[in-house]
Amino acid sequence: MIEIRGLSKIYGRNQVPAINNIDLDINDGEILGFAGLNGAGKTTTIRIACGIIFPTGGKVSVDGHDIVKNKVSASKNIGWVPELPNFEPNAKPVLLLKYYAGFYGIKGTEAEDLIEKLMKQFNIWDARNKKLKNYSQGMKKRFSIAAAMLGDPKNYLFDETLNGLDPEGVKSMRNFMLQLKKDGKSVFLSSHILTELENVADRIAIIKRGELIKILDRDELPNLGKSVVKLKIENLDGGAVAILQKYGTPEVTGKDVVLRDLAFKPSEAHIVNNELIKSNYEVSKFEISGEGLEEYFLDLVGQKGGI
């Protein structure tokens, strides 16, 4: 479990905080999605939680160990996978993993066996004799995951790890994270791909300009934000649009219409349907729902209508 309390980071004098007073728990057996625009503070939060950089204020506890004051104990239970893994370019993968394994006290044949198992698990065993500079970005990412798993940590932090992966890679990462969750690990996943967060996350934390502005539970996802009416009108024309404009703001795509900014209560939505039918319009789909995570997210971070 990772507990983040009052976490702040200011990179330089006279600069606005990269993150400000963040409070967050990543529980065991949970996947916590972390969403935010570029520069919102996701990577800063993760880098502090991993012990790469120091916080300006607040603290991060990893299974009760302060990542600053008790770095060695805390890091034993941290597995970090960055967006763009960066290793010694001339290192041989097995040797480098042995080096990393040494920090966990794993040595000799135990280390060799574990490294072989992990490299096979992530399909890079065949490339074990290549220098890391000759690995593709995807291979480096898989190597990075293998490296993160060396000490069998209880907590994993994935920083935009899904970026740059092909659909198969995304799928296998999704399954991998779900397996981690099943194994009781805590997973902190930052991503721009909100649909993936929706797919795997138990909760999603949204960060904007360094401040945590919302934490959503999984069961909140289907009904996020303002209600909209989604319709499909087979004989859609200007008259139908004029009717809809009385009840809200219609967005037309072919025969599909999304009616936003409703001028009625969602429970009274049948009035719209009735008027359309009376006017001889053939309504083949009529449903009331939330905006969806993406719209909701963009609403929250104030970037709707383009970044």
Place this chain on the structure above:
Amino acid sequence: MSPILYDLRRTLTGKFTILLIVMIVGFTALGAHALSSNGSGNATPSNTYHTDVGYYHSNGTYHIVTYTFDGYGTPVKDAPITLSLNQTKFINGTSNSAGFYNATYVSNNSKIPAVANAYLPNASSPISIIPGFAFLQTNMSRINATTSLQITLVNQPGSLVYKMYNLFYVGPNDSKSPQLAAYYGAYNTSRAAFSAYPYLNESKMTSLGTVGGFYTSSLKIPLTNANQNKTFTLGLFNTTTGKLVNSHPPAALYTKISQTNQLTIVFAFLSGLYGFFVPIMAIFSSYLYYGKDRTSGVLESVATRPVTKSRILASRFVAVILSIFIALLISISVANILLEQYFGQLLPLSEILGMVGIFLVVSAAFAGIVLLTSQLSRAQGTVLGVGIVLFIVFDLLWSFLILDLLLFDVFRLSPFSPSTGRITAILDAINPAGFTSLASSLYTGTFTGGFNSYSASAVGITLVSVSIVGAIWLIVPFAITYYLSRTRD
């Protein structure tokens, strides 16, 4: 694998480290070879010249032959030779590539010319010339009325301590020497000090075999450590009659150099070499194996492991210093072995480790500053640039910038004033490369600052002050970096 072992292995097997170690060992070996061949300083065998003279008299003409050679018995060409009679010079010439000069003088009386030498024209001064037999008439060693044989003690090639005999024969009509039986006698110093050396008798001496058929030749007596306190005589006997032809008076053939002198020469030689290579290795190793990793982000994948950043820093620093230690230990040991023949003895391990320690202080200082720069800057170019500037300023241009420009030109200090010596010593203390000069001065007791030499203690160079300076350079840059690694990103 233990992380420190990995860091050490990575540093030691890096291409740059291997290249530097090969260069350091190689240049040290070449330098040691050159040192043993050419000596160090002006008063060494290769810069000491001898001229032996011989002649034969035939049909009213003296045929005079001179042979000029250096302290190793190597022929010297272009040595000016002057013949004079009654202090009037009348023949001038120079030795040929074999060291010989031939002249004739027509005279039927017994007055024959004297020979004098001048300084070699093209050699750097001062050159010590040891005249041969200046007056042929009185000092010539003769086999018979018409021939002469000279025996001169010279150093064995490539040795400062082992000596041998150089033979020079002049016979009638340029004939070569007859066969001679060579014998030597070893004496305790007290007995060999007798003005007459009493044991020039084949039966009481040890045979060296026969020599003959030469104009010049050399004879070596087998020397061991037991010969250090002995003197030797050499006797050359007619192989037919057994009669003594010529001899060399008692002389020490193996004179041990003091360890202080040996260390001073070796340290001076190594300082020039390592003063260049050690800072380069320290600067670039600490950049390549820490600074570059840190600035490029490679170190982050290590920093997320169960280890503190300060521990990573310490591990890399130790690996860099250990790799330099190994390079120094190998190269100084190689030099020591190569120079054994020259000095007649090996430097003890304690002296070698002392020298290694001095250069390690220098390397720790330079490495520490580069690590500190890596801690303060995230730009690779800045870190590398600072390292290069450090090397140029502290190592290459320090004397020019600080002495010539600052002290003499800007502050108008006299190069000969005592205060210049003290200020130069202080400036050496604030220069990481200057520690070798301070340590060397502490050992020799002499410090050169400006154009003068001073007593080391007179300019503040004492065991305490040098130890403090060394400790500061060894510890402080790294300690500051270590502290920053615990508090700064």
